[in-house]
Every structure is written in C-alpha cells, then in structure tokens.
Amino acid sequence: MKLDWEDWLIPAKKCLDWFISEMGEEEWSRRRMTVADYFQGLKQVTLTEEDIQHGDFAKKFSPIAIYSDWISWYMYLVESIFLRQGCDDPSQSSRIYPFFAVIGGGIELLKKIEGINEKISTILNEKQNMPDSTLFELTIALFYAKKGYKVIFLEERKDQKMPDLKVSKGTEIFFVECKRFGKTTGYAEEERLEWQRRSKHLFNAMRIQKIPSHADVIFKVPLAETDEFLLGRAFTAYVKSNKINDGSILSNHQIDFRAYPLDIDEFNRKLSNAPSRPNSPQMIYDLLGKFDIQGNYTLLAGPSRIDSINPDDKLFVLNDFYGAVHEVYSAQWESISDESINYKAK
Structure with missing residues (x-):
C-alpha cells in the first residue's frame, strides 16, 4: 500500500518541531551548522600524489554520519x-x-506521560550523545499509551539498576525494560577499520598498475590476522599472472581474491544521463551492474564533473552528484571466519 504524505512526513515534521522547540532555535542553529561544517570539510578533501603513492586514503573513508x-x-x-x-x-x-513519524503522530499522548520532560532532555543532550535508545523508549511508551495503559518514565539511578517504564491498567502493573539491537557491534566497527587499512593498499596497487578495477575479496580468517599489505600484493600478483583477464580466483588459506577491469566509458555514459551521488547504491549499480543491499562496498572515484544542488548555501550538504569520472576503483568484501560470524551475530 502506498503511503500518503500525511502518513509519515507530517508526523515526522511535528516531531522535529517539538525537538527544536525544546532545544531552542539558537542552539539548533549552532548544532545544525556543526553538521554542515563537518560535511563541507569532507568536500574539500583532496589527495596529493604523495598521499596516493603511500596509500594514505584515510580521509576518503570519513563516515557519512556525525558521530559526535x-x-x-x-x-x-x-x-x-x-x-x-x-x-x-x-x-x-x-x-x-520511522521513529520521528511514530513519535510525531503521538506527541499529545507523549506529553501527558510522567517523566517525558526528562526523556526529551536526555535525547537532546549533546554530551550524552545516545539518542537511539531513548527514541526506542519513546516509541514503546507510546504504544502502551495508545493501548490505554498509564505509562510512567522511571528515573535512572546511578546506584541501582532500574527498568525504563512502569505501565498499568486497572489492577495490572508491569515494569518494562526496553532493549534494542545496536546499529553495529563493536567487533564490526573494528573489522571495518581493519578493512580500511588493507583496502587502501589494494586501491594504491590498482592505480600503480593503471587499471581501473573492481575486486571481490572473501576473508577466511579474521582481518586482523592478515598482513596489512596482503590485498595490494594480491592484486599485483593477479595482474602479473594475467588472471585479471580471465576472472579466475586467487586463493590461499586467508583469502579468495578475484578482480576485473571496469569500463569507465560505459560508466560515464550512465552518469552523463543520470548523475549519481558518490558511493550511493545507484552509483555502485551503474558501475558494477549489480548491488547487494547486504554487501560491504568501498568505492573511490575521481570526478571530472560534479553537479551540485544549491552549492552556495552552506547548509546544503550531501548535495553533489557525479556526472563523469576520470578514474574509479571499487571493492566488495566479506569475512566468513568463524570469529567474525560469531562476534557479529545478533
């Protein structure tokens, strides 16, 4: 069923307006500009020849999120x-x-819940910086309230473990502890950093060989147990043995490795017809002819044409679309080691 505008956009805007009013317009303007400044800084990142030859791609891996x-x-x-x-x-x-839409659709109920002011203060606390769990608590509290329960947000105590909610209806009383999965596990984040250390040497090798390429890498052991230069050496050996022209797999006890050249001319034809946001699923699809929503992709592209939406407004970020590139390298990776699977399992 197709959702109408009123089904989620208007409630999401109501939630946003509520948060802004509680935060204060001046404070929101300051913090919003901090978000914009972060991304404006990423736009200005350029790689020197020395950076590339030493595999220093660190700034190219800056997260598309404001962790602070x-x-x-x-x-x-x-x-x-x-x-x-x-x-x-x-x-x-x-x-x-979805969180903003649900909360915005039940603002009046939420405002009547005892302890709501403290929860809103918590979610907007820049120093605490843990909004995901509180967003989840607000939605759970709202679901109970919509079912006719009286809901109370319980105050946290440093000296005693407390549930999050007290809910009651008639003679029934329940204490509710809200638990949600984190977006990623600590191991997954460490593994991502290990990939970055290794992939920069892979991309450097691709550039030295002057071959715009895509590599598929399967790690059979934990990434941290492999040599940091492994992928760069693997690509160089792959090219020298002419495997890059037949698509065969280079395999040892640590990795399975396969690579193939990319058609920049065909990629640029697609970008010319429909410019794409860098590193987006659409760009990956246009480049590779496929996209796995569960896949781990890394793409480095040197644009020769960038179309920007309202580039003169500093608050406009993530607003660049590549219309052509002069070089491009990509990789998809997966770890199938028992340690990786077990530590990332939910």
Whole structure:
C-alpha cells in the first residue's frame, strides 16, 4: 500500500518541531551548522600524489554520519526533507524517519506521560550523545499509551539498576525494560577499520598498475590476522599472472581474491544521463551492474564533473552528484571466519 504524505512526513515534521522547540532555535542553529561544517570539510578533501603513492586514503573513508552529535544529524536529515531536497543519505535516513513519524503522530499522548520532560532532555543532550535508545523508549511508551495503559518514565539511578517504564491498567502493573539491537557491534566497527587499512593498499596497487578495477575479496580468517599489505600484493600478483583477464580466483588459506577491469566509458555514459551521488547504491549499480543491499562496498572515484544542488548555501550538504569520472576503483568484501560470524551475530 502506498503511503500518503500525511502518513509519515507530517508526523515526522511535528516531531522535529517539538525537538527544536525544546532545544531552542539558537542552539539548533549552532548544532545544525556543526553538521554542515563537518560535511563541507569532507568536500574539500583532496589527495596529493604523495598521499596516493603511500596509500594514505584515510580521509576518503570519513563516515557519512556525525558521530559526535547523533541527534542533530538525525534532525538535519528530517529537516532536509522540507528545506533541502536532494540533501540526504538514504541508508542513514531510512532508519530515522520511522521513529520521528511514530513519535510525531503521538506527541499529545507523549506529553501527558510522567517523566517525558526528562526523556526529551536526555535525547537532546549533546554530551550524552545516545539518542537511539531513548527514541526506542519513546516509541514503546507510546504504544502502551495508545493501548490505554498509564505509562510512567522511571528515573535512572546511578546506584541501582532500574527498568525504563512502569505501565498499568486497572489492577495490572508491569515494569518494562526496553532493549534494542545496536546499529553495529563493536567487533564490526573494528573489522571495518581493519578493512580500511588493507583496502587502501589494494586501491594504491590498482592505480600503480593503471587499471581501473573492481575486486571481490572473501576473508577466511579474521582481518586482523592478515598482513596489512596482503590485498595490494594480491592484486599485483593477479595482474602479473594475467588472471585479471580471465576472472579466475586467487586463493590461499586467508583469502579468495578475484578482480576485473571496469569500463569507465560505459560508466560515464550512465552518469552523463543520470548523475549519481558518490558511493550511493545507484552509483555502485551503474558501475558494477549489480548491488547487494547486504554487501560491504568501498568505492573511490575521481570526478571530472560534479553537479551540485544549491552549492552556495552552506547548509546544503550531501548535495553533489557525479556526472563523469576520470578514474574509479571499487571493492566488495566479506569475512566468513568463524570469529567474525560469531562476534557479529545478533
């Protein structure tokens, strides 16, 4: 069933307005600009020849999120729907919009719940910076309230473990502890960093060989147990043995490795017809002819044409679309080691 505008956009805007009113317009302007400044800084990152030859791609792996102020990042994404069309990152916003829509649709009920002011203060606390759990608590509290339960947010205590909610109806009383899975595990984040250390040597090898390429890498052991230069050496050996022209797999006890050249001319034809946001699923699909929503992709592209939406407004970020590139390298990786699977399992 197709959702109408009123089904989620208007409630999401109501939630945003509530948060802004509680935060204060001046404070919101400051924190929103911090979000914009972060991304404006990423736009200015360029790689020197020395960076490339030494495999120093670190700045190219800056996260598309504001780790230091999550709630302001979330609020920016929702606000952009209405004020800055084209400024978005679907992989981030798709998990945020439902919370804002649900909360916005039940604001009047939430405002009547005892302890709500403290919860809103918590979610907007820049220093605490843990909004996900509180967003979840608000939605759970709202579901109980809609079912006719009296709901109370219980105050946290440093000296005693407390549930999050007290809910009651008639003679029934329940204490509710709200638990949700984190977006990623600590191991997954460490593994991502290990991949970055190794992939930069892979991309450097591709550039030295002057072959715009894509590599598929399967790690059979934990990434941290492999040599940091393994992928760069694997690609070089792969090219020298002419495997890159037949698509065969280079395999040992640590990895399975396969690579193939990319058709930049065909890629540029697609970008010319429909410019794409860098590193987006659409760009990966245009480049590779496929996209796995569960896949781990890394793409480095040197643009020769960038189309920007309202580039003179500093609050417009994530608003660049590549219309052509002069070089491009990509990789998809997966770890199938028992340690990786077990530590990332939910």
